[in-house]
Amino acid sequence: MASKVFHIDLRAGNDQSLLSRIRLLADTAGIAKIVKKRGLTAIKIHFGERGNTAFIRPILVRPVVDAVHKAGGKPFITDANTLYVGTRGNAADHLTTALLNGFGYSVVGAPLVIADGIDGRDEVAVPVNLKLCREVLVGSAVARADSLISLAHFKLHEAAGFGGAIKNIGMGSASRRGKMAQHSEVAPEVIAKKCIGCGTCLAQCAHGAIALVDRPADAPSPDPKVTKIVRIDQKKCVGCAGCIHACPQGALGINWEKDLPRFMERMVEYTLGTLKGKEKRTLCINFLTQISPACDCYPFTDAPIVADIGILASTDPVAIDQASMDLVNAQPPLASSVLKDSPHAAADKVKAVYPKIDWQYQLDYAEQIGLGSRTYALVKL
Numbered sequence: 001m002a003s004k005v006f007h008i009d010l011r012a013g014n015d016q017s018l019l020s021r022i023r024l025l026a027d028t029a030g031i032a033k034i035v036k037k038r039g040l041t042a043i044k045i046h047f048g049e050r051g052n053t054a055f056i057r058p059i060l061v062r063p064v065v066d067a068v069h070k071a072g073g074k075p076f077i078t079d080a081n082t083l084y085v086g087t088r089g090n091a092a093d094h095l096t097t098a099l100l101n102g103f104g105y106s107v108v109g110a111p112l113v114i115a116d117g118i119d120g121r122d123e124v125a126v127p128v129n130l131k132l133c134r135e136v137l138v139g140s141a142v143a144r145a146d147s148l149i150s151l152a153h154f155k156l157h158e159a160a161g162f163g164g165a166i167k168n169i170g171m172g173s174a175s176r177r178g179k180m181a182q183h184s185e186v187a188p189e190v191i192a193k194k195c196i197g198c199g200t201c202l203a204q205c206a207h208g209a210i211a212l213v214d215r216p217a218d219a220p221s222p223d224p225k226v227t228k229i230v231r232i233d234q235k236k237c238v239g240c241a242g243c244i245h246a247c248p249q250g251a252l253g254i255n256w257e258k259d260l261p262r263f264m265e266r267m268v269e270y271t272l273g274t275l276k277g278k279e280k281r282t283l284c285i286n287f288l289t290q291i292s293p294a295c296d297c298y299p300f301t302d303a304p305i306v307a308d309i310g311i312l313a314s315t316d317p318v319a320i321d322q323a324s325m326d327l328v329n330a331q332p333p334l335a336s337s338v339l340k341d342s343p344h345a346a347a348d349k350v351k352a353v354y355p356k357i358d359w360q361y362q363l364d365y366a367e368q369i370g371l372g373s374r375t376y377a378l379v380k381l
Helices: 018-029 062-070 091-100 165-170 176-183 200-204 242-246 256-274 317-329 349-353 360-368
Strands: 003-008 040-044 074-079 112-114 123-127 135-139 147-153 155-157 161-163 188-190 210-214 228-232 252-254 282-288 310-314 376-380
Touching: 003 018, 003 317, 018 062, 018 282, 018 310, 040 062, 062 074, 062 147, 091 112, 123 256, 135 176, 135 256, 147 165, 155 349, 161 165, 161 317, 161 360, 165 256, 165 282, 165 317, 165 360, 176 256, 188 228, 200 210, 200 242, 242 252, 256 360, 282 317, 310 317, 317 349, 317 360, 317 376
Parallel strands: 003 376, 040 074, 040 147, 074 112, 147 282
Antiparallel strands: 003 310, 123 135, 155 161, 188 252, 210 228, 282 310
């Protein structure tokens, strides 16, 4: 049976603002049914890394908060701490970044709560007994909430292919140990012919997994004067991929074919576990605006790959992500973006940017384990 996915574009006028249309979207999608009266409603969002500008604008969160209040719930806005080194690695830095990015109470109308506590260790183990995970470790504020609303900025992603409702819930709600478990096999490989031994990656690694060592005689070098090379301790590495992003030479990479399918499976299993007990008390809203080619975890935002499409809402996380990806792929690529001159840009935006990632694998596995349906009916409001 097809799941309903409701869609509004970004048109507005004197008689109806975008804020009122977001409220209409939330009401039509059934927000009053998923909110428990006098219950706690976690509104899961990505506050954006400091320097990033693609995250959902705080003022657009307010209509959803107001709808929860009207339904009798007690909303709070939440995200869990990051695994990588950045401006959201602990609750103090995380809340400071959220406030600097505009998520003040006077704007959003609800308190901010970091889901996994001050240092990322406030978690609840939820049993799932799935293919890869026997249990999932969820930030306690999300796990103990009565209802969950996912507000996701839809974009492409360098490991998952795209980031939408599934990633926002599964990866975003996980505690630090939970994120570590999901990334555990996404270990970087050193590309010897590119590594110049600069040590940039050492400063990025928070786990002491990287060292500079003398370059072996059989390791190809980009310059005869380069005598050092990076070595990664696989036992200490947690697979957060922070070093990959930090390397200015592109000398660290991922074994895409081996690692990423299992990464996606874990992320999907974490989504199922996070929603356990909230299956009928969950609403997903995807913002298809400023659709960037990479995650909002970067301290910058590249040019959008397509024009703004609108906002979607559904109680089915798989259907809404499938619909989002279909709508993005149906758009002409923007010439000012990374899609310029790509032969795949017209048909598959993910393949155009990340040719080795099979983004459909995420949705196939999600449907397989009963998280939702890839079959949907798009309802334009």
